[in-house]
Amino acid sequence: MEVALAPRQGLSPQWNVDDLHPRRRRWQQRVDCRVGFSGAANASGGVMLGRKFEVEHVLEAQQFDRELLEGIFGVAKEMEAIVEGRSGGGSTMLKGYLMATLFYEPSTRTRLSFESAMKRLGGEVLTTENAREFSSAAKGETLEDTIRTVEGYSDIIVMRHFESGAAKQAAAVSSIPVINAGDGPGQHPTQALLDVYTIQRETGRLDGIKVGLVGDLANGRTVRSLAYLLAKYDGVKFYFVSPDVVKMKDDIKEYLTSKNIEWEESKDLMEVASKCDVIYQTRIQRERFGDKIELYNQARGKYIVDRKVVDVLQSHAVVLHPLPRLDEITTEVDVDPRAAYFRQAKNGLFIRMALLKLLLLGW
Numbered sequence: 001m002e003v004a005l006a007p008r009q010g011l012s013p014q015w016n017v018d019d020l021h022p023r024r025r026r027w028q029q030r031v032d033c034r035v036g037f038s039g040a041a042n043a044s045g046g047v048m049l050g051r052k053f054e055v056e057h058v059l060e061a062q063q064f065d066r067e068l069l070e071g072i073f074g075v076a077k078e079m080e081a082i083v084e085g086r087s088g089g090g091s092t093m094l095k096g097y098l099m100a101t102l103f104y105e106p107s108t109r110t111r112l113s114f115e116s117a118m119k120r121l122g123g124e125v126l127t128t129e130n131a132r133e134f135s136s137a138a139k140g141e142t143l144e145d146t147i148r149t150v151e152g153y154s155d156i157i158v159m160r161h162f163e164s165g166a167a168k169q170a171a172a173v174s175s176i177p178v179i180n181a182g183d184g185p186g187q188h189p190t191q192a193l194l195d196v197y198t199i200q201r202e203t204g205r206l207d208g209i210k211v212g213l214v215g216d217l218a219n220g221r222t223v224r225s226l227a228y229l230l231a232k233y234d235g236v237k238f239y240f241v242s243p244d245v246v247k248m249k250d251d252i253k254e255y256l257t258s259k260n261i262e263w264e265e266s267k268d269l270m271e272v273a274s275k276c277d278v279i280y281q282t283r284i285q286r287e288r289f290g291d292k293i294e295l296y297n298q299a300r301g302k303y304i305v306d307r308k309v310v311d312v313l314q315s316h317a318v319v320l321h322p323l324p325r326l327d328e329i330t331t332e333v334d335v336d337p338r339a340a341y342f343r344q345a346k347n348g349l350f351i352r353m354a355l356l357k358l359l360l361l362g363w
Helices: 022-028 066-084 109-120 143-150 166-171 189-203 221-230 250-258 269-275 293-299 307-311 331-335 341-361
Strands: 098-103 124-128 156-161 178-183 210-214 237-241 262-266 278-281 318-320
Touching: 066 109, 066 189, 066 341, 098 109, 098 143, 109 124, 109 156, 109 178, 109 341, 143 156, 143 166, 156 166, 156 341, 166 178, 178 189, 189 221, 189 278, 189 318, 189 341, 210 221, 210 269, 221 250, 237 269, 250 262, 262 269, 269 307, 307 331, 318 341
Parallel strands: 098 124, 098 156, 156 178, 210 237, 210 278, 237 262, 278 318
Antiparallel strands: none
16 A cells, blocks of 8 residues: 655745756656656646755755754654555655765665665665775765766765765765765764654654763764754753763854753763663764774773663663664663664664655655
8 A cells, every 4th residue: 555645835836847857857757657656647647746845955954944854754754654554665656766875984774774765665776885995986086076977877866975074065066966874073964863753753752852962972973963953942951971082072062052952061971861861872983083092992981871871761761872882882771662772773764765755756
């Protein structure tokens, strides 16, 4: 059974077929894409795209406001219904579309969830898993030239890069949508979207929550993006728990203060855990320390979520982690129902399905 996707009303103008990139224009005129998409037929018998999505590229968390977030979360629930509600767990709404994944850094969950999302919606994938070593980048090709080339082969690009700001650099020269799947220590907006979606589903609310961000807060792009997104909500308070060498950077603190969001630094994980609705643990990232091994060793293992920490959590609270983990959450915590990090990872599929649908077809 196909799930009908209702267009979001009153937020943006209807796409005109003449405004589309030529590849998407040709796609719009095809008849065989009807299966799985409940758009209205145009005069030529093709499927009308929905209302245009408000962002052309997904680059940073600041692009989204509360209304847009709620719309995305609504589509994500529809995507979950597609996956869970029919044999085979998919749709054909993106049949004929190609997604290129350019990953200049290692990834398991992000790359596979994007590829799964595209395939579950009927699209195809072109992938480069280690573009830093096994692409023309190794020969000295610029990122801009790579993007201009790859856009000729695909309809949307998902990119992870080791340099902060690389996604914006790519989007500046791309005529097709670019999704930032993590840019060095910069941002990871799709992770933040799935994190907020998970918090809402697990705790039932976003306003008034208390969130403990733990671990590598200086280099962790996930915590930066999450702070930007949760600052959209009322009465949120952050607790920053980290070793001194990886404390939250001043730009995030200043941003939160400018939005009247409370934050507090603490060295006591147990006390913070007892107060919070969400404990968001992160890995100390060895790859961000370069040759400063002594600093990495100072930071690693200082704050660990174990059974003792979980025992002081409130009954409704949850433990999240963007994964992969090393030893910062002990495996004994996995069986506790408040350990939501694997459910969190699964939610990434639904959020990324939603984004692909919205960027390529609209509301």
